[in-house]
Amino acid sequence: MLGFDADLYQRVIGGAGALRSQIDAIVDEVAATGYDSIFLIGSGGSYAAMWPYEHLMTRLSTVPVRSAIAAELVLTGDPRLTERSIAIFSSLSGTTKETVAALEYCRERGVTTIALTGYADSPIAVADHVLVNWADDETASESVDIQLLLLTTALLHRRGEFDDYERLANELADLTSVLTRVQEQADPIAEAFAKKHVETDYHFLVGTGMLWGFTYNYSMCILEEMQWLRTTRVHGAEFFHGSLELIDRDTSLLLFVGEDETRPLMDRVLRFAETYNDDTTVVDTADYPLDGISPEFREFVGPIVVDAITIRFSKHLEAARRHDLTTRRYYRKVEY
Amino acid sequence: MLGFDADLYQRVIGGAGALRSQIDAIVDEVAATGYDSIFLIGSGGSYAAMWPYEHLMTRLSTVPVRSAIAAELVLTGDPRLTERSIAIFSSLSGTTKETVAALEYCRERGVTTIALTGYADSPIAVADHVLVNWADDETASESVDIQLLLLTTALLHRRGEFDDYERLANELADLTSVLTRVQEQADPIAEAFAKKHVETDYHFLVGTGMLWGFTYNYSMCILEEMQWLRTTRVHGAEFFHGSLELIDRDTSLLLFVGEDETRPLMDRVLRFAETYNDDTTVVDTADYPLDGISPEFREFVGPIVVDAITIRFSKHLEAARRHDLTTRRYYRKVEY
Structure with missing residues (x-):
């Protein structure tokens, strides 16, 4: 990979x-x-x-x-x-x-x-x-x-x-092989996403529960900081109280769906996206087998799994957009 | 007005x-x-x-x-x-x-x-x-x-x-006249902002402390929901850990500065903006007299004051952009 x-x-x-x-x-x-x-x-x-x-x-x-x-x-x-x-x-x-x-x-x-x-x-x-x-x-x-x-x-x-x-x-003792398989499964999906979105200058990220912190992080520290892409990030319950008005058929929507008790909130966002948007990318931890993880623990390892999946997205965006993940304008380059 | x-x-x-x-x-x-x-x-x-x-x-x-x-x-x-x-x-x-x-x-x-x-x-x-x-x-x-x-x-x-x-x-018994004067002082500033930014399609909002909730709200519920403008919103301390890389000279930066103990965080953002950006709008509660409010209470009324100031921004954006604040694509128009 x-x-x-x-x-x-x-x-x-x-x-x-x-x-x-x-x-x-x-x-x-x-x-x-x-x-x-x-x-x-x-x-x-x-x-x-x-x-x-x-x-x-x-x-x-x-x-x-x-x-x-x-x-x-x-x-x-x-x-x-x-x-x-x-x-x-x-x-x-x-x-x-x-x-x-x-x-x-x-x-x-x-x-x-x-x-x-x-x-x-x-x-x-x-x-x-x-x-x-x-x-x-x-x-x-x-x-x-x-x-x-x-x-x-x-x-x-x-x-x-x-x-x-x-x-x-x-x-949790050694998740290396489990997470390597997650990355292998995600890799072609991530590659297709990156190739499709080489020119896309704005992404709209939504997540909830155990994945809300990740959603914020991927928006701010990867897409904004490492790819200089404009984004908005909104909690899946808050989505329906303002931000949804920005969505049109062509908006790049990135939905992070976990398996914790807040999943119904993302189901509602998914239904909205299916009706009103034609460029929705769903990253759903439920799509990944995770051999060796008991079903009742899958919700807790959600952040680890989306970390692994989206490493693939970052690597392919870096390559497709020819924008190195380590390039900075300001951070550790100027005083502020 | x-x-x-x-x-x-x-x-x-x-x-x-x-x-x-x-x-x-x-x-x-x-x-x-x-x-x-x-x-x-x-x-x-x-x-x-x-x-x-x-x-x-x-x-x-x-x-x-x-x-x-x-x-x-x-x-x-x-x-x-x-x-x-x-x-x-x-x-x-x-x-x-x-x-x-x-x-x-x-x-x-x-x-x-x-x-x-x-x-x-x-x-x-x-x-x-x-x-x-x-x-x-x-x-x-x-x-x-x-x-x-x-x-x-x-x-x-x-x-x-x-x-x-x-x-x-x-x-706090009756702030009507105090807040009316705030709106009167803000009105020409807001009008100039709106006229300058008729075509601006992206705004970058920053706030801290007592004003961080307002910053989120103005981004999501006014600019996104009521004006269909793309925005990003970031806490003034978090600004330096990712989002700042998006800033170039032409980015429309909206900084909300209050008088609470977190003001030094916004001072740092201001210094950065002065060096690296040419389109910064500063909404600072310290610029408004607030007759009848004791100095030691100014920090607590910060949210009320920025509410009053930014009503002017919203009204002038509505007029200049010919986009009614009540127009919605989805909210209370379709089922979701």
């Missing part, structure tokens, strides 16, 4: 699953100390990466959970953020300055901090607990999704709010 | 402020009963209208607060939503079916419900407590902002988390 490195993929995906014993040990320790709130803190793609797990915990747990933009949190504060809080941070490079500042802000307040990073010696590795898994820009989302799913379900398991953690963690 | 009805405005703005004694009575009652969480529930513009007050309470209070999309909440649930919760709903018509369903969902669970609506006999007026203030589509946001600011600061006041409620409520 275009731009696919099997050894690299094994290292990243297997590496993320192999962090399970470290995650269990961290959860043992924070559960023993006790806590009364959980904060999920990041910037940009690493902020949106938190949303599925905020959604998951909000759905299943009584513990107050908040995802927060690092740069806003340090200005606004939060009276619930105390020495009885857990704060989870993510930054692949570990150098995102707003995230590093938010980590420092939390440490000064005695918050228990957990950091996910690609590098053991990075600035955010000063957290109380550090999970290190190297990844490249394309595989970072899958790496983080696997770790956050393990970490949040382990926390809920300890609280008596998620019984099946052991079995889920076993199934 | 174009499309300005002084009598209507007095009725809406004065009417919202006059609800203060009813709001005080509701807060007396819910405080006497006790509660352990607050939910802010809506759909589309009425969902985004909740965000400033989620921001305000998250900043100032230890009570868990969550804004929720009505249609998602009833599918996902939330273990913290119980008979010890308060849920606040808003729908001008009171007929938004997802919001009505979420109200019913909460009532079945014994949640204490408070509804804001324009009509005393509307479906959401079955809530335990109902605040009625008629408004038209253009003034609905101001009406709701005034009521939600009174309601949430009254709740915090009773919790000992907002000392200055009495003085703030007195200042």
Whole structure:
């Protein structure tokens, strides 16, 4: 497959699953100390990466959970953020300055901090607990999704709010072959999409539930940042309260459909799209077999699966549009 | 001023402020009963209208607060939503079916419900407590902002988390003349913007803090829904983690700048825009005098002030683009 490195993929995906014993040990320790709130803190793609797990915990747990933009949190504060809080941070490079500042802000307040990073010696590795898994820009989302799913379900398991953690963690141990097959299945679909949309300058993205954070991320950090394409992104329930008026027959609609309890919201968007649009691309995790994943866990691995599918879309857009995914006008090129 | 009805405005703005004694009575009652969480529930513009007050309470209070999309909440649930919760709903018509369903969902669970609506006999007026203030589509946001600011600061006041409620409520009693002057000051700016952008088909909106909900709302429910203009909307801190790569010298950038603690985030966006863009429109509440509003309350009335300013933008866009704000392709025209 275009731009696919099997050894690299094994290292990243297997590496993320192999962090399970470290995650269990961290959860043992924070559960023993006790806590009364959980904060999920990041910037940009690493902020949106938190949303599925905020959604998951909000759905299943009584513990107050908040995802927060690092740069806003340090200005606004939060009276619930105390020495009885857990704060989870993510930054692949570990150098995102707003995230590093938010980590420092939390440490000064005695918050228990957990950091996910690609590098053991990075600035955010000063957290109380550090999970290190190297990844490249394309595989970072899958790496983080696997770790956050393990970490949040382990926390809920300890609280008596998620019984099946052991079995889920076993199934997440090494998803490399499952996700490689997902990419192989998605590849021709992605290639056709990219070839059809070489000249398309605007895409309209919709998702819900466990996939809403991904939808935001793919819009902002891939299509806008890495392809300089105009997009709009809207939650599938919000779609019907404004944005739908923009849709005409030729609008490129990208619908991300998962298998969680919010699927009926996307079914409604799909019915609308079938009636009023002729350029709808549906990325539906239900179309992918996922050998070794129990049916009742498919909803939870949705973000990991769409990460894998859309790596193919990104790679083919890069090739078809002759626009390198790493080209930037501003980021790390100018001061701002 | 174009499309300005002084009598209507007095009725809406004065009417919202006059609800203060009813709001005080509701807060007396819910405080006497006790509660352990607050939910802010809506759909589309009425969902985004909740965000400033989620921001305000998250900043100032230890009570868990969550804004929720009505249609998602009833599918996902939330273990913290119980008979010890308060849920606040808003729908001008009171007929938004997802919001009505979420109200019913909460009532079945014994949640204490408070509804804001324009009509005393509307479906959401079955809530335990109902605040009625008629408004038209253009003034609905101001009406709701005034009521939600009174309601949430009254709740915090009773919790000992907002000392200055009495003085703030007195200042909000009738903002008609203050906001009329805001509209008069904004009118020529808005007219110039609309005339300059008759042919502009894409706008890039940025805001933070108390104005982030407004930014989302103006993008989705005005420019997209009522003018069929393509937009992107991004939080001012997130701007630097992806979306900025889309900016070139000719991009129409609309920056909403308030006076709350997140202002430094917008200062950074402004500096970027000054360097790399030639078509930036800054809507800054600090440019408006607001006679009768104490300096320390200006940050809290930010959403009300930008509502007033941007009514002028909407009216002039409607006229200059010859696109009626009430024209729809789908909403209440077809089934979906």
